[in-house]
Amino acid sequence: MSGDSERPSQPPTDPPPSDGKDRSERPSDFPQDRPSEWPAGIASIRPSALQSEAQKAGDGEEPVSRLPAGSRTRPLLVVERLSKVFPVHQGLFGSPQFLHAVEDVSFYLRRSETLGIVGESGSGKSTLARAVLRLTEPTFGRVLFDDRDITRMAPAELRPLRRRMQIIFQDPSAALNPRMTVRELVGEGLSIFRMAKDAAELDALIEKSLGLVGLGPETMGRFPHELSGGMKQRVGIARALALKPELLVCDEPLSALDVSVQAQIMNLLVRLQRDLGLSLLFISHDLRVIAHTSHRVAVMFLGRFVEMGPTTKVAQKRYHPYTRALFDAVPKMGPDARTRLPIVTDLAADTPSAIDPPKGCVYAMRCPSAEKGKCDVETPLLAEVVPGSHHRVACWHPEV
Ligand SMILES: Nc1ncnc2c1ncn2[C@@H]1O[C@H](COP(=O)(O)OP(=O)(O)O)[C@@H](O)[C@H]1O
Ligand code: SF4
Numbered sequence: 161m162s163g164d165s166e167r168p169s170q171p172p173t174d175p176p177p178s179d180g181k182d183r184s185e186r187p188s189d190f191p192q193d194r195p196s197e198w199p200a201g202i203a204s205i206r207p208s209a210l211q212s213e214a215q216k217a218g219d220g221e222e223p224v225s226r227l228p229a230g231s232r233t234r235p236l237l238v239v240e241r242l243s244k245v246f247p248v249h250q251g252l253f254g255s256p257q258f259l260h261a262v263e264d265v266s267f268y269l270r271r272s273e274t275l276g277i278v279g280e281s282g283s284g285k286s287t288l289a290r291a292v293l294r295l296t297e298p299t300f301g302r303v304l305f306d307d308r309d310i311t312r313m314a315p316a317e318l319r320p321l322r323r324r325m326q327i328i329f330q331d332p333s334a335a336l337n338p339r340m341t342v343r344e345l346v347g348e349g350l351s352i353f354r355m356a357k358d359a360a361e362l363d364a365l366i367e368k369s370l371g372l373v374g375l376g377p378e379t380m381g382r383f384p385h386e387l388s389g390g391m392k393q394r395v396g397i398a399r400a401l402a403l404k405p406e407l408l409v410c411d412e413p414l415s416a417l418d419v420s421v422q423a424q425i426m427n428l429l430v431r432l433q434r435d436l437g438l439s440l441l442f443i444s445h446d447l448r449v450i451a452h453t454s455h456r457v458a459v460m461f462l463g464r465f466v467e468m469g470p471t472t473k474v475a476q477k478r479y480h481p482y483t484r485a486l487f488d489a490v491p492k493m494g495p496d497a498r499t500r501l502p503i504v505t506d507l508a509a510d511t512p513s514a515i516d517p518p519k520g521c522v523y524a525m526r527c528p529s530a531e532k533g534k535c536d537v538e539t540p541l542l543a544e545v546v547p548g549s550h551h552r553v554a555c556w557h558p559e560v
């Protein structure tokens with residue numbers, strides 16, 4: 161495999177602000193409500209409390225939440241040209257084959273900000289999350305957490321930072337050890353990081369974490385099989401929050417839950433993000449969940465970000481044909497839309513293989529606007545359509 165120097169040059173994504181100005185004091189031009197362009201199912205979800213916070217504190221270009229003094233201009237997370245390639249099997253005549261799960265992805269995440277990542281199954285969302293947290297080793301690129309490059313950090317140096325970066329998994333039943341009680345599950349990390357001086361303080365911290373997610377102390381002695389799916393996911397969230405993380409990666413946290421509890425857990429995460437000032441990477445295949453939870457949205461297809469921008473801007477105008485297809489696929493729904501969060505992706509079967517993916521645009525096989533000799537040859541990179549808009553698209557022929 162070649163090194164970074166041999167890869168096509170990627171223009172910088174939205175540059176982290178570095179001018180030292182307090183952007184929260186700039187006037188905001190954000191609309192007071194969800195734009196009417198959202199499909200009915202999205203518009204019917206109540207505007208996120210996050211969004212109104214962003215409206216108050218936005219810089220007029222991108223939603224920026226109110227940030228603690230001294231940290232307003234420093235992003236918590238910067239991801240630069242990250243790729244993850246899995247060697248899969250030998251092809252004909254023993255030639256190795258590589259699956260490009262994540263390809264040249266760059267973004268940043270501010271403190272107290274939520275970036276939603278949406279894409280269909282197999283587009284690389286979980287691999288990206290795992291590579292960012294170094295739960296899997298990135299093949300190329302680097303990740304800066306709080307200005308420190310964690311990509312090549314030795315395990316001993318990385319360990320204390322792990323407390324500050326937590327993940328919530330899709331399936332709480334699989335994520336929780338069935339032989340441990342809720343007390344042990346939530347207290348495990350607290351003990352590892354020696355966050356309590358004695359058993360009494362440990363219990364108090366466990367109880368406090370459970371309280372944050374709406375669970376009472378009576379749940380402490382229970383085992384996962386004695387809990388409902390929603391309660392298990394609350395325990396998973398409490399387990400992460402107990403460590404007082406700054407970055408919380410939510411990898412499809414609603415997908416394995418009954419539809420009746422999905423909205424409850426989604427609203428809980430929105431509230432916790434706002435109240436605790438967390439930075440969230442919120443991964444979902446459901447555009448409406450992303451619309452409700454995220455300040456900015458990144459649309460992923462076959463390992464690449466194909467469109468990225470402030471949620472309100474993407475709601476008003478979709479430039480990439482794939483983003484447009486995602487929006488068109490959201491079912492027009494009735495008043496009970498909040499309790500039904502359907503899968504809106506997996507739009508078509510003709511997705512090219514991530515194993516030795518085709519040259520040019522990853523979406524060319526599906527795209528009605530594909531230009532032969534251009535789109536199937538040259539890879540479009542994320543670029544602003546309107547300079548200064550922070551709304552970026554990877555397409556040679558964005559619909560303007
Ligand atoms: N450990 C692995 N080895 C080989 N291929 C993998 C591995 N993990 C994920 N993949 C592949 O990487 C691609 C992206 O997977 P994933 O990140 O799970 O996507 P998503 O979360 O968007 O559904 C898929 O083609 C998947 O089969
Ligand atoms: S670059 Fe070409 S193939 Fe790709 S999305 Fe744009 S128009 Fe379609």
Ligand SMILES: [Mg+2]
Nearest residue numbers: 285286287412
């Ligand atoms: Mg996944």
